Amino acid sequence: EVVLTQSPDTLSLSPGARANLSCRASQPIDTTPLAWLQQKSGQAPRLLIYGASRRANGIPDRFSGSGSGTDFILTISRLEPEDFAVYYCQYHSTSPVFGGGTKVEIK
Amino acid sequence: EVQLVESGGGLVQPGGSLRLSCAASGFPFIHYWMYWVRQAPGKGLVWVAHINNDGTTTNYADSVQGRFTFSMDNAKNTVFLQMNSLSADDTAVYYCARGGHNHALDIWGQGTMVTVSS
Numbered sequence: 001e002v003v004l005t006q007s008p009d010t011l012s013l014s015p016g017a018r019a020n021l022s023c024r025a026s027q028p029i030d031t032t033p034l035a036w037l038q039q040k041s042g043q044a045p046r047l048l049i050y051g052a053s054r055r056a057n058g059i060p061d062r063f064s065g066s067g068s069g070t071d072f073i074l075t076i077s078r079l080e081p082e083d084f085a086v087y088y089c090q091y092h093s094t095s096p097v098f099g100g101g102t103k104v105e106i107k
Numbered sequence: 108e109v110q111l112v113e114s115g116g117g118l119v120q121p122g123g124s125l126r127l128s129c130a131a132s133g134f135p136f137i138h139y140w141m142y143w144v145r146q147a148p149g150k151g152l153v154w155v156a157h158i159n160n161d162g163t164t165t166n167y168a169d170s171v172q173g174r175f176t177f178s179m180d181n182a183k184n185t186v187f188l189q190m191n192s193l194s195a196d197d198t199a200v201y202y203c204a205r206g207g208h209n210h211a212l213d214i215w216g217q218g219t220m221v222t223v224s225s
Contacts, residue, residue: 035209037212044215045152045215047207050208050211092209095166095168096154096210096212
């Protein structure tokens with residue numbers, strides 16, 4: 001079973017900064033079932049990226065996904081106040097598996 | 108509007124049962140796989156179970172296999188999670204979600220809290 005490891009656990013940045021969040025798979029995976037989700041405090045998760053690099057409907061273009069093999073990155077080009085949240089990567093083989101999450105907090 | 112609305116959570120004693128419901132609007136279940144995902148307080152997301160688009164195949168996490176049952180009523184556009192033999196480890200917010208492109212979970216309900224405690 002694929003295990004997803006996200007790093008760092010917490011990222012402390014200022015509004016306007018660039019954020020790079022890492023998701024590493026325990027073995028090489030196909031990019032098509034790799035997604036990124038955002039979860040704000042007290043809310044349900046929201047899909048940001050699917051297919052490793054495709055933005056979901058209504059997602060601003062400051063969010064981008066990249067990567068292949070075992071290493072995937074979610075980039076937020078310029079952090080807006082509403083972007084401070086927890087981010088999860090998700091992979092689907094026979095069932096979904098989630099990374100442990102990265103919390104992006106205000107520095 | 109495409110949305111999912113869960114209900115049925117609450118406080119239950121260890122060993123008890125609950126039935127969660129997830130009502131969909133704005134899209135037909137027949138075209139989508141559906142999922143239950145849970146999140147214990149202060150923890151991350153954990154897959155619980157999923158069902159394929161026509162309801163013929165279900166898959167469960169090892170931690171709930173044999174205790175939870177995922178079913179659907181296509182006529183009512185509703186899925187259900189019957190949870191039996193509950194323990195404190197099952198305490199969590201339970202989300203239903205839709206599997207979209209490449210199984211990315213693209214629509215989520217608001218979640219329903221299940222608390223197992225005496």
